[in-house]
Amino acid sequence: MLCGRGLLAVLRRRRGDGVSGGIRRILRHEKGNGERAVLTRNDRTKIAILRAIHELVSPAGASKVGERLEAMGISLHQRTIRYYLMQLDNEGLTRLVSRRRGRELTERGAEEASQVDAVDKIGIVSAKIDAAVYRMSYSLTTGAGKVIINRSLIDPADIRRALDEMRTVFANAYAVASRLSVAKPGEQMGSERVPDGSLAIGTICSVTLNGIFQKEGIPVRSRFGGLLEIRDRRPTRFVEMIEYRGSTLDPLETFIRADMTSVREVVRRGNGIICASFREIPAVALEHARQVERAMRARGISGVMAMGRPNQPLFDVPVSEGYAGVVVMGGLNPIAALREAGIPATVHSLADIVAFDSLLPVNEVLRRWPLPE
Amino acid sequence: MLCGRGLLAVLRRRRGDGVSGGIRRILRHEKGNGERAVLTRNDRTKIAILRAIHELVSPAGASKVGERLEAMGISLHQRTIRYYLMQLDNEGLTRLVSRRRGRELTERGAEEASQVDAVDKIGIVSAKIDAAVYRMSYSLTTGAGKVIINRSLIDPADIRRALDEMRTVFANAYAVASRLSVAKPGEQMGSERVPDGSLAIGTICSVTLNGIFQKEGIPVRSRFGGLLEIRDRRPTRFVEMIEYRGSTLDPLETFIRADMTSVREVVRRGNGIICASFREIPAVALEHARQVERAMRARGISGVMAMGRPNQPLFDVPVSEGYAGVVVMGGLNPIAALREAGIPATVHSLADIVAFDSLLPVNEVLRRWPLPE
DNA sequence: TGACTATACGGCCATATTGCCGTATTCACC
DNA sequence: GGTGAATACGGCAATATGGCCGTATAGTCA
Structure with a gap:
């Protein structure tokens, strides 16, 4: 209750816009503090891509992946998928097989991909x-x-x-x-x-x-x-x-x-x-x-x-x-x-x-x- | 997931990339052809914003609009909303009332906003x-x-x-x-x-x-x-x-x-x-x-x-x-x-x-x- | 009236996505 | 073994979105 009003304000500005310096610093502090790493939306997209490759029989290019993703309810353009694939390559989760055949999962990638959640x-x-x-x-x-x-x-x-x-x-x-x-x-x-x-x-x-x-x-x-x-x-x-x-x-x-x-x-x-x-x-x-x-x-x-x-x-x-x-x-x-x-x-x-x-x-x-x- | 948009979800077209030159040309051709202008995803977002202002009692700023949009299942940051509001201003659909009170719809804007579709x-x-x-x-x-x-x-x-x-x-x-x-x-x-x-x-x-x-x-x-x-x-x-x-x-x-x-x-x-x-x-x-x-x-x-x-x-x-x-x-x-x-x-x-x-x-x-x- | 606060705007910049396109690799077929 | 089509990659540039922050306006209250 006591914090009602204050918190209200914080919530409304959760996104940072218009928050005065003081509060912003506190938010940042909390964030950097104890909490462990958290999936960003970006990561979720990547995981979806990993799963798509996982479901397809390995080597696949952005277009195949795109179709799977579409079926999963995620719409991304092929270029975007390639953009993420490059990142995944760097993270060692996917590997470029050949310029024609596309990517396959590395072992680590396959591992990540097989984590399922309730909805799935x-x-x-x-x-x-x-x-x-x-x-x-x-x-x-x-x-x-x-x-x-x-x-x-x-x-x-x-x-x-x-x-x-x-x-x-x-x-x-x-x-x-x-x-x-x-x-x-x-x-x-x-x-x-x-x-x-x-x-x-x-x-x-x-x-x-x-x-x-x-x-x-x-x-x-x-x-x-x-x-x-x-x-x-x-x-x-x-x-x-x-x-x-x-x-x-x-x-x-x-x-x-x-x-x-x-x-x-x-x-x-x-x-x-x-x-x-x-x-x-x-x-x-x-x-x-x-x-x-x-x-x-x-x-x-x-x-x-x-x-x-x-x-x-x-x-x-x-x-x-x-x-x-x-x-x-x-x-x-x-x-x-x-x-x-x-x-x-x-x-x-x-x-x-x-x-x-x-x-x-x-x-x-x-x-x-x-x-x- | 990418910001969901409910039944009206803006499902993006897969186009361009990976499509061979021939088809791409056809698409372009059809586009320039007889069809009338079509809503781009961008426009849909703008219409959603118009509706949000319409539902609120006029003058409203980005944060109020944001709350309405959130409730409508569209997540956009205030900054982004302002970005679109500026465009809407230019298109003569909204008008800046005062820097404190935010925007209101122009007559044309109100007209646009009241077009409803089946889902609504x-x-x-x-x-x-x-x-x-x-x-x-x-x-x-x-x-x-x-x-x-x-x-x-x-x-x-x-x-x-x-x-x-x-x-x-x-x-x-x-x-x-x-x-x-x-x-x-x-x-x-x-x-x-x-x-x-x-x-x-x-x-x-x-x-x-x-x-x-x-x-x-x-x-x-x-x-x-x-x-x-x-x-x-x-x-x-x-x-x-x-x-x-x-x-x-x-x-x-x-x-x-x-x-x-x-x-x-x-x-x-x-x-x-x-x-x-x-x-x-x-x-x-x-x-x-x-x-x-x-x-x-x-x-x-x-x-x-x-x-x-x-x-x-x-x-x-x-x-x-x-x-x-x-x-x-x-x-x-x-x-x-x-x-x-x-x-x-x-x-x-x-x-x-x-x-x-x-x-x-x-x-x-x-x-x-x-x-x- | 003047200080303070809440709400809103928009400039500037970083990141995320997408568009356009030239190039690489295979495959099927001459 | 040469050619054309299909599929894939990634550089570069344009949009879209979001973060940070300084400034403008209008109430509130002492």
Whole structure:
């Protein structure tokens, strides 16, 4: 209390600006005193770079490192990265292999890099997305390969009702593709066994689209997952959003678990809230992306809802300079509908990687579990 | 990290370096071509400054602007702000009133500033937090004033069970303070009328703590809301987290709606998951903050769970340079327990501002709704 | 009124980042 | 073994940001 006012002043001027000589001296003194060395922002950047190299298979140049960093949510220009790499070289943490191949970590560098902190341990979604994209292999040319799926578990007794609900969502193209897979208790779906007493439903995850674009050479940034308001069957605006970078949970999964959607209303009356994801692609790649999108559509993958124009906001959401916005359907929309219908379901997004062929068109699935009359 | 900028994060374009001459030329060409001028990162910063001045009642200097910006998630030093202010002066968007009073917006400036985009329209939680903090008025000295509450609605028939559940949570101090308010249908709670057929329960929101510290001159940054694992009654680690800056929803509210907590288990057996929030305070204010914390405790406000050391990670979560971490209880933990017990409840966090006196100690509330034997 | 204090400005300089570009090293392919 | 493309490096200069400090202004108070 007594120091209230004084301290207030100190805090406000924490940065030194306008602080009178006396206090400044005290601050300096404290600083130079007992405290041990502390990471400066600069050091943190360097550590991030070390980690990036660590994750890549050694020798790497600034551009590769840059891509990793970007994925980690740190934007630095290549020149800047080289600037730090030079410093790291001097500190003996990295070493220039050759002018063509770039740098590798020294032993000490590898050591530094493997210190992880909590946030990394828990894992930000964007990192999981990157990992999944890296592992998938679906190719537009062949129409085959592995795709990323979400897995949901329901009670086997509910399957017919569930399919009935999902069918309408697929029919209105509020999902990534009209395909799904259903696995019975004990069967295998992807790398996991379906637990007893449950049916597993696999739906294509919208992150698969990132992978497809990626394969065509178009890098995609996942910005945020959101709830998109639909009016008269047209997307209108985002009503809620959570950044992928700032979350350890998939936002869309969270929205669905919190029962915040109204996909059924959208299907029935054309008004309501669905899950959608906002992404960005480089403006230069826009034309190419449109072609890819057409090709996807021809393959029955219709998850791209809208593509914006260079540097122009899309649904009022501003995009980064040099990029264009892309809005894609949430792969979990069918599952959302099912929960809205009161059918209990646990949701797990980005769950696994499976062959595209193992997912069947809704109609075929319906043939196996015909709807009650 | 480089100064974060929330959803509007200025994501920089990777361009130029490493791109072969051909593409670089294309980029340049497009740029000079038909497209209209585009915001550079620099401009975005300026717009943020314009907005900050707009929100403050005109004439303001760099330090006031800085505080607003900080609250908006943009960290800039005062000197830097002045640097931009000079440019804005030249562009005719701001005007120097007097060397003591700072700047005000010109007409053109005010115009620029009032252009809002989607993200602002929806509203990031951190902005809501700031607004609430600004409006509250509780004073530690007097023990009175207005505090921020969360409002939850339940079925009146459930009230006794609900109180029974909440009581244990309060008893174990997993909430901000052992007080709550209950309002019947038709009664007024804060600024809103309780809807027919529901009881409203008001619990103190943890953001109130920000306000208390603020009042003592200690600025508090809300970093993220998370799920905190408790083992043997001791906080252990965060298992999920969502940044306040990257979300339009209160993360804790979302976790609770998604039924991801196990507060009852924590109360009963000492192991489980509760809601908690991670915040940062300037390292220089740490000692003062401890005093304030003791004073709060003396007033029955015990929501501060842990305070870290300068620049040191807390529960493995790294803090910004020059700051210390603070973990506070989620004000909604009692409500989480109630939902876990199967009592339906809708949750609305940061709902309102009410007089501290209007919240009663649990025991008194229990006297009005005695538990069944 | 005159001393003192709080708040703000802007000059000067250091550091951090980025832009532009010429050069080095490999690789794939003639 | 020569050529062109791709990838990487680092020098040099321009911006952006932050630190330090002297000065200007407007209240407060004896």
